[in-house]
Amino acid sequence: MSKYDPNLDQCFSALGDPTRRLILQRLARGEASVSELAAPHDMALPSFMEHLKKLEVAGLVTSKKQGRTRTCELAPDAFAPAKKWLSEQSEIWEGRLDRFDDYVKNLMQERQK
Amino acid sequence: MSKYDPNLDQCFSALGDPTRRLILQRLARGEASVSELAAPHDMALPSFMEHLKKLEVAGLVTSKKQGRTRTCELAPDAFAPAKKWLSEQSEIWEGRLDRFDDYVKNLMQERQK
């Protein structure tokens, strides 16, 4: 059984905001600077930056600064932990897991720590 | 392309809390009454009920009252919208890479001529 993972808190919470999901949808199509990302959003830049910061803290986005421009991109396998948690629950619900699968899952989770 | 879906706000926000994820993990194994669900959580019942309410509003849990007992269960396809959004973004992200791979492949083929 998946134990409590504090990173999932930040990850799912980050996904719970429409502005942040739109940022991710944009970044799925390729990297972009802060101002490019902010342009479609009718919001002061510091407010917008807070959203970017949450996405980074959640491990969904990475960024690097070159000169005065910060470029953001989707983190590698950004959505993997969230998808994994959801799939595990679905599988348990659908009754697809037998005891052996459960055992393997736990083992792999332990090793990832 | 996924449009802005207010239900995803509630769904992902609901998933962003560890108490609520634990409730869902419990319900993935079968329905339960409010007090059964609350038992492992060191929390006043009204506080706990708020979590259940958010899960219901998010469409992740359904409940029915029989007598004085309320029984909760995972909603059918509870996680489908969340999984769908995540998969769509992953596919767009991976599609972008594929396209880049294609481009590189073509380039190398051209050079071999």
Added chain:
DNA sequence: GTGTTACTTAGGTATATGTCTAAGTATGAC
């Protein structure tokens, strides 16, 4: 019909979140 159980409602508090404006810093263009 009295007490116990299983919630439910009401109301309060502390912290977190999402927004803003104003002012600061660092870089690039001229």
Added chain:
DNA sequence: GTCATACTTAGACATATACCTAAGTAACAC
């Protein structure tokens, strides 16, 4: 050097969230 650009920091504020206690209601159990 001067000015515009692209963030960044600081501080304020309103609402939302996560918790609490206390009191209410609606079934059962006797």
